[in-house]
Amino acid sequence: MSQEEIIAEKKKAIFASTLELVRENGFHGTPMSLVAKKAGVAAGTIYHYFESKDALIIALYSYLRGKMAEEMLRDDDQTLDYQTRFFNLWKKHFHYFLRHTDVLYFFEQFVNSPYYERCPEKGNDRCQNIIATFLNEGMEKGFLKQMNGKLMSILVNSSVVTSAKIHLTGKVEITETELQQVAQYVWDGIRNNQGF
Amino acid sequence: MSQEEIIAEKKKAIFASTLELVRENGFHGTPMSLVAKKAGVAAGTIYHYFESKDALIIALYSYLRGKMAEEMLRDDDQTLDYQTRFFNLWKKHFHYFLRHTDVLYFFEQFVNSPYYERCPEKGNDRCQNIIATFLNEGMEKGFLKQMNGKLMSILVNSSVVTSAKIHLTGKVEITETELQQVAQYVWDGIRNNQGF
Amino acid sequence: MSQEEIIAEKKKAIFASTLELVRENGFHGTPMSLVAKKAGVAAGTIYHYFESKDALIIALYSYLRGKMAEEMLRDDDQTLDYQTRFFNLWKKHFHYFLRHTDVLYFFEQFVNSPYYERCPEKGNDRCQNIIATFLNEGMEKGFLKQMNGKLMSILVNSSVVTSAKIHLTGKVEITETELQQVAQYVWDGIRNNQGF
Amino acid sequence: MSQEEIIAEKKKAIFASTLELVRENGFHGTPMSLVAKKAGVAAGTIYHYFESKDALIIALYSYLRGKMAEEMLRDDDQTLDYQTRFFNLWKKHFHYFLRHTDVLYFFEQFVNSPYYERCPEKGNDRCQNIIATFLNEGMEKGFLKQMNGKLMSILVNSSVVTSAKIHLTGKVEITETELQQVAQYVWDGIRNNQGF
DNA sequence: AATGAATGAGGGTTCATTCAT
DNA sequence: CATGAATGAACCCTCATTCAT
Structure with a gap:
């Protein structure tokens, strides 16, 4: 798997984790720590891929559309x-x-x-x-x-x-x-x- | 004004304050402290009328419907x-x-x-x-x-x-x-x- | 019942209420509002008989001793x-x-x-x-x-x-x-x- | 110092802080914010080590026994x-x-x-x-x-x-x-x- | 790049006490 | 005297974010 694919995979994992948690608990009920755990990455890692929680949510929206x-x-x-x-x-x-x-x-x-x-x-x-x-x-x-x-x-x-x-x-x-x-x-x- | 009317007035003030703030900032962006301030009451006062933030939001929904x-x-x-x-x-x-x-x-x-x-x-x-x-x-x-x-x-x-x-x-x-x-x-x- | 006896009765009611609640929930778990309710008086009334929550607790101790x-x-x-x-x-x-x-x-x-x-x-x-x-x-x-x-x-x-x-x-x-x-x-x- | 020892040190610092404060002011008079300050950590940090104030107190008891x-x-x-x-x-x-x-x-x-x-x-x-x-x-x-x-x-x-x-x-x-x-x-x- | 312990501002809520009625 | 609505400081706790490793 190329470096880019690895990154893409990780992003997808974070997206999937976020999607599921938001569905169940809403934005407010979805802490980054949980997103991280469910995605199998460290909390800090998410911030390599997304600037902030807001940015993550918005990116996920675009991705899903x-x-x-x-x-x-x-x-x-x-x-x-x-x-x-x-x-x-x-x-x-x-x-x-x-x-x-x-x-x-x-x-x-x-x-x-x-x-x-x-x-x-x-x-x-x-x-x-x-x-x-x-x-x-x-x-x-x-x-x-x-x-x-x-x-x-x-x-x-x-x-x-x-x-x-x-x-x-x-x-x-x-x-x-x-x-x-x-x-x-x-x-x-x-x-x-x-x-x- | 009767006691009941005073209570009704206060509830309305809290409702109005909540409505406006939620519209601008969403549920999560609407702290009870702000609701109180905008309604002209103390933070604790809200809890005489509503059990919790959730209860307030839900009561407001019913009221507006x-x-x-x-x-x-x-x-x-x-x-x-x-x-x-x-x-x-x-x-x-x-x-x-x-x-x-x-x-x-x-x-x-x-x-x-x-x-x-x-x-x-x-x-x-x-x-x-x-x-x-x-x-x-x-x-x-x-x-x-x-x-x-x-x-x-x-x-x-x-x-x-x-x-x-x-x-x-x-x-x-x-x-x-x-x-x-x-x-x-x-x-x-x-x-x-x-x-x- | 004389005035003094009425006062004594009310104090006793407050004492009894406090005693029971403290036993169940400790000092910290015993709000004055509950003491008042259980004693059948208003919250403010307690403050006619006792200067503060501390004073009430201490008076109760002396009384019981x-x-x-x-x-x-x-x-x-x-x-x-x-x-x-x-x-x-x-x-x-x-x-x-x-x-x-x-x-x-x-x-x-x-x-x-x-x-x-x-x-x-x-x-x-x-x-x-x-x-x-x-x-x-x-x-x-x-x-x-x-x-x-x-x-x-x-x-x-x-x-x-x-x-x-x-x-x-x-x-x-x-x-x-x-x-x-x-x-x-x-x-x-x-x-x-x-x-x- | 190993990672484990660091954790142990921090727990001990929190324990020591709690012990001293409780002794002086009782459980109720010991806010987590003070425990944190005296232990030299942030308030939130305590919650990495103990689930709640109650859990901290109980853990401290066991530790001391x-x-x-x-x-x-x-x-x-x-x-x-x-x-x-x-x-x-x-x-x-x-x-x-x-x-x-x-x-x-x-x-x-x-x-x-x-x-x-x-x-x-x-x-x-x-x-x-x-x-x-x-x-x-x-x-x-x-x-x-x-x-x-x-x-x-x-x-x-x-x-x-x-x-x-x-x-x-x-x-x-x-x-x-x-x-x-x-x-x-x-x-x-x-x-x-x-x-x- | 990845980690996760640490941060600390800010949130919801409680409750001793006051005071207008 | 009695009331209980109102107060607001203070509490416990959460969580987005950072940064040393």
């Missing part, structure tokens, strides 16, 4: 019709959160905390861009209503997050039927239905 | 047609958050923090119930799609919150046009459009 | 022979502590705390005097060894306290046999056995 | 006759307290405080065992009265403690004569004097 974006780009079959691609994308996003519940909780805590203000990618990460690009395409081609792209992408994103949270908290069981209904609700909201 | 619910119930003219009432309600909710931005930020931090787990009203406060009741009525009368009432009310609620946050962060300017569009997006998503 | 002395004086049949009177006295003292375990615990905490230094009756209360007087009589009449009276009375007193504590902590079960043995141990230690 | 036991074992010349050994042991114990008055005060505060209840070695430390063993030997060989060993050892121990406290408070001056008298008092109390 990037990882999610990667996965969302996979398997978008552009030969399919637009509506089908929308449903695919929406559900893929939803299921990503189901598979990575700690990521979801981390995101939600993060964007609703003072950290977010200090985050350079605030609202402009690759993930949001992917959704925005796709929706803009739909507007240009007349499949979707005309609306500020950013606005629409945030609404769509929010619908995914909300649904995943509902499912995970168990407040409402989301079966395949409900899932389809929610996706349909979003689609009905944004699709161009002029003439009806 | 109740206050918002009160306001949402006002002026619902039941003689109007259902769709109009929906748009009215949605916009009223939205504007409430614009007038009370610190409440919005507080809610969002709260529901995405470990506090929420320990909150007895978790997902079952009067505010959610008002929305749910209204939507259920719409489903029964055939104005809306059939969907799990809880699910739908959370989605609608989330659309309001998301819109208000977009507006307040200034990421997208929400003019009256955009506002109408978003409300329409939600309405189109939930309205019964079978036959089209 | 006096009460115990009273009881020890009762039933000392001076017509009996000296040794019998000694055994009677020793056992009476012992049983007093068994009947009033909280008094015993209070005494022991008190005399081993910094409070004791500030106690005017430090080592000179009526209770010690009764014992000392009785022992001096024994020395004068030749029943007991010659020894500094104060020293002997403290040793005897300590034997009673120690025995009672052993019994109450259950470290050693003190049956009537053991009790007799201990009293005998003390008697053999102090009695004039010259000539043997 | 062990130290005292060590010293008591030294120089017990088993070739001497039993009574001489008894007097030697008793006086050695007594003088240990004179040389280490803060230890005596600490012990007495400790065993009469709620801490003692939570102490794992409660009444079963090496020090008590040494005394008990010696007394049991005396009973087996017929030098001492038959009595529950635990009971007798507590009584003897208590006589030492009481004497030392008398001496140190200056209530009674204990000269070599008085010392001999007290040791004799104990010996006369426990020795087998059947036949007289």
